Amino acid sequence: MPDNHANRKITCLWVSPEEASNQYQSISAWGARENLEWIKVQTLSEAIDYWQGKIKLPASQVVELIVIEQTTSDEFEPSEADEFLAAVQACQVVVVYGPWCEGDGRTRNIWPPALRCPQVWADRWIRQILDALRNRDIALPWTASREEVMRWIFPKTSTSHSENSTGWKVLSPDAIWRESMLLLLTPACTEPQIVAQKETSKKIWLVDADAWICQQTSLPASISARETFKEYAAQLAGEPFAESTEVVALTAWHDDTTRQYLFHQGADRVVSKLAFPLNTSLLIRQS
Structure with a gap:
């Protein structure tokens, strides 16, 4: 059995017909x-052969993911x-699916929901599995519902902002x-040089403008004291607006x-959600 060292080596298989995606x-x-x-x-089938030992690994090495x-x-x-x-029931499995497979969970259920991971979540999903394998977190069972998957992958929060x-x-x-944002x-904006820049730079608020737009257009015409977009952002942030804060509408x-x-x-x-994450990552880098 593998040891439980906090940073022990873990052997993983990556299944893809592409040479190097x-x-x-x-x-x-x-x-x-x-x-x-x-x-x-x-x-x-090649992954099954590795898991069942038909393709040999070095001594003491086993496939865990x-x-x-x-x-x-x-x-x-x-x-x-x-x-x-059926062949790998004791192993941790993740199916990382691309944009062409978005509808599969509704129309084509060949993988359990607890194993299907969209590309944008892959880093976080795999890291949480690694934490479970190293006894730092709990693993997600194959039988987990979509609701349980969301609770597992997203941190619990009762606020309307994430910092x-x-x-x-x-x-x-x-x-x-x-949380999807x-x-x-996060992977694009936490490189060491970007972190160093942000320690001394202004704050940036990335604000979901659509909810505010719907709120404004649904209010009766007689209501004159509607909150501005900046006031709406400050309310979500739970803090007063500072002049040094840059407000980015998505x-x-x-x-x-x-x-x-x-x-x-x-x-x-103003940034289009459809151009996300490229434009948003760039504007954070350039601020």
Whole structure:
């Protein structure tokens, strides 16, 4: 049995027919720092052979995590997935799916919900599994519901804002959107040089503008004292607005009328949610 040392070496399989996908390169890069050894395989049957010992590993080395990269909905047959899952029941498994597989959970259920991980969550999901394998966290059972998955992957919070140590906040009444933003932005905005810059720079508030826009348009015309966008942001942040704070509005309604309205109401920048995370990551880097 493997030891329970806090940073013991863990052997992982990455299943993908691609020679070297961007996702694999990204995760294997930080995996080296986490004392992970990745073995790249191309098929589920090859992963089964490693798990069952038909393909030998060095002495005392066992596979503890299998990551499957799925890029299209029909990449794996249901019978193939069933055979794989039946063979590796004692192993930790993650199916990292790309944007072309977004609808599979509703229309094509060949993987249990507890194993399906969107690409944007992959880093965090795998890190939490590693913590469980090293006895620093609890593992997610294969039978977990979608609600249990969300409670496991997202930190518990009752506030309407999430703050990063590098000086920026994500503000929204929508907890799931807020935490998804953090998952997407944190890897891009916590590099050492960016952290050093933010320690002495102004604050940035990344604000979900859509909820405020809906609130404004639904209020009766007789109500004149509507809160400005900056007042709305300060309310979500739970602190007074400071002149040094930059307010960035994120909206799905990225037409010119909406842009000008948000600027008029106090937004310093307006960023389309559809252009996220690239534009948002860049604006944090450049601030």
